[in-house]
Each structure stands twice: as C-alpha cells, then as structure tokens.
Amino acid sequence: MERIPILRMGDFLLVTIQVDMHDQLAMTLQDDLAERISSTSAKAVLIDISALDMVDSFIGRMISSISGLSSIMDAETVVVGMQPAVAITLVELGLTLQGVSTALNVERGMQLLHKRMADK
Amino acid sequence: MIARSSGSVAVRIEQDVVLARQAVRKLAQDCGMRLIDQTKLVTAVSELARNTVVYGGGGDMDWEVLDEAPRTGIRLTFRDEGPGIADIKLALTDGWTSGGGLGLGLTGAKRLVDDFELDSTPGVGTRISITKWS
Numbered sequence: 142m143e144r145i146p147i148l149r150m151g152d153f154l155l156v157t158i159q160v161d162m163h164d165q166l167a168m169t170l171q172d173d174l175a176e177r178i179s180s181t182s183a184k185a186v187l188i189d190i191s192a193l194d195m196v197d198s199f200i201g202r203m204i205s206s207i208s209g210l211s212s213i214m215d216a217e218t219v220v221v222g223m224q225p226a227v228a229i230t231l232v233e234l235g236l237t238l239q240g241v242s243t244a245l246n247v248e249r250g251m252q253l254l255h256k257r258m259a260d261k
Numbered sequence: 262m263i264a265r266s267s268g269s270v271a272v273r274i275e276q277d278v279v280l281a282r283q284a285v286r287k288l289a290q291d292c293g294m295r296l297i298d299q300t301k302l303v304t305a306v307s308e309l310a311r312n313t314v315v316y317g318g319g320g321d322m323d324w325e326v327l328d329e330a331p332r333t334g335i336r337l338t339f340r341d342e343g344p345g346i347a348d349i350k351l352a353l354t355d356g357w358t359s360g361g362g363l364g365l366g367l368t369g370a371k372r373l374v375d376d377f378e379l380d381s382t383p384g385v386g387t388r389i390s391i392t393k394w395s
Contacts, residue, residue, distance in 0.1 A: 161283065163275045164311070195282065195300060197307040198365040226300040234304060234369035235355060 145170045147177050152184040153254065154216075159192045167203040174207055178214045185254040186211050189247055191222025201236040208241045217257045218242060221250035265326045265333075272310045272339065273319035281310040281322050285337065288324060292333045294395040302335065302393040305370035309339045309389055312366055317341025317387055327392070334375075334394040339387075346381040353379070 143166055148155040154177055156170070174186060188207065190196065196204070208218040219242045223231075231238070244250035270284050271277060285306045289299040306322070313320045320341030327334040346352045353371065358364035367389075371377040376392040 161279050163279050165275060194286070195303050195307060197304050197311075198369060199307075199311065224300075226297045229297055230300045230304050230373065233301065233372050234308075235365045235372070236369075 149181055154183045154186045157189040164199055171203055171207055175210055178216050183216050186216055186218045187250050188220045189222050196227050196231055217254055219244050219250040219253050221247050263328045265328045267325040270322045272313045272322050278310040282307050288335055292395055301373040305373040308366040308370040313339045313341050317343035332394050334392050336392040338390045342386040345383040345387055347383050
C-alpha cells in the first residue's frame with residue numbers, strides 16, 4: 142500500500158509530504174503517526190508541507206487531528222513550510238488550523254520544538 | 262462569451278479527485294492565471310470533486326476555458342446522478358455537514374471562486390458550476 146514515509150531522528154519524527162495526497166493516503170498517515178509516536182516514544186513531530194500546492198478542508202482536518210492526537214500522546218507537533226498561496230486559500234476556505242503550531246521553515250520548526258522540549 | 266476549449270474528466274473514485282485537481286491546475290497555468298487564483302480554484306475543485314465521489318456516488322467534471330476579452334476564465338461543472346440535496350440553503354450553511362466532514366466543502370468552494378451555481382433535485386442528482394476569471 143502507498144504510504145508517506147515517517148523518519149525518526151532521536152526523539153523526533155519527521156514527515157515530508159511530497160505527493161499530491163488522496164484522502165485515504167492522508168488517513169493512513171494519521172494512523173501511522175499515532176502508531177510510530179507510541180512505538181518510538183517520540184517527543185515531537187515535524188511535518189513539512191512545503192511541497193503541497195493545495196490544502197483543502199480534508200487535509201486541513203488531518204493536520205489538526207495529527208496535532209491533537211500527538212498532544213494527547215505527549216508529543217509536540219509543528220507544521221512547517223506552508224506556501225503563501227496555500228495559507229491565503231485556507232483562511233478564505235474558513236480553516237484557521239487553531240491549536241496547530243506552525244513555523245516558516247524546517248529550521249525554525251526544529252528550533253521551536255527544541256525550545257518546547259527544553260521548557261517542559 | 263466564447264468557449265475556447267472544453268473537455269470532461271471522470272470523477273468516480275477517490276483517486277480521481279487528485280486527477281481532477283491536476284487537470285485544473287494545468288488548465289489554470291495554461292491560461293496564465295495567477296498562482297493565488299490557481300490555488301483557490303484547485304482547492305475548490307478538490308472540495309467539489311470529493312463531494313461528487315462521496316455524496317454523489319461519482320460523476321463527471323466538465324471544463325471549459327472561456328474567452329471574454331480581455332479576461333479569460335475557467336468554468337467547471339460537477340455532475341452526478343446521486344441522491345441530490347434536499348435542502349440547498351442548509352447545505353450552503355458554514356459548518357453544516359451531512360457526513361463526517363467540517364461542513365466547509367460547499368461554502369468554502371463558493372468563497373474561493375467568482376461564480377457559483379448549484380442545481381439539485383432529490384433523487385435525480387446534483388450539478389454545480391463554478392467559474393474563476395483571470
């Protein structure tokens with residue numbers, strides 16, 4: 142089955158979405174991440190969406206779910222690299238991704254996660 | 262208003278939603294549409310094509326590239342022969358959903374385009390036309 146790879150780096154899980162996702166692929170990613178957070182005791186999840194040229198309500202909901210889910214499992218999540226056109230469209234669509242941490246790029250996202258983990 | 266070119270894309274299964282998005286992205290790029298407008302249109306397509314598959318039981322997306330000098334537009338019509346929408350006003354309310362979604366598909370898509378027309382007859386099907394001008 143088609144899957145989006147989840148890379149482990151220490152306490153971090155890294156996901157880079159580089160394909161045009163259909164709904165089932167997004168659902169699988171959500172399930173896989175929950176499983177991996179549990180099996181690796183990861184403390185943080187970084188999701189890079191810089192290659193996504195569109196985020197609709199389904200993908201937006203998946204991003205919110207992953208963030209909520211990992212929070213319940215004691216892991217921080219940050220979504221990085223959203224393209225400006227995607228951000229503008231999301232707001233107009235009516236999705237503001239409340240409760241989801243975002244950063245401009247991978248570097249800033251990593252800084253944010255390190256800081257949060259240090260503050261804990 | 263003259264249709265410069267037209268065609269149709271089948272929207273039957275989930276993967277077709279991705280193909281419909283990609284087809285419209287290509288059309289929008291060929292029309293020289295601005296990136297932000299391309300993104301809005303493609304996002305609207307994603308919402309409506311998903312509805313066609315999930316609620317309409319599958320259908321088709323007809324596309325037309327319109328010339329109305331000096332502007333160019335893309336008109337898309339999503340057709341299905343599904344159960345139809347009983348209460349259109351309710352369906353166009355933010356946050357209302359008949360499924361498990363967020364209730365942003367129809368209303369969100371409407372906000373992202375310039376023209377939006379919805380025709381639906383219970384038991385016959387649904388037809389939604391959207392147009393985006395560049």
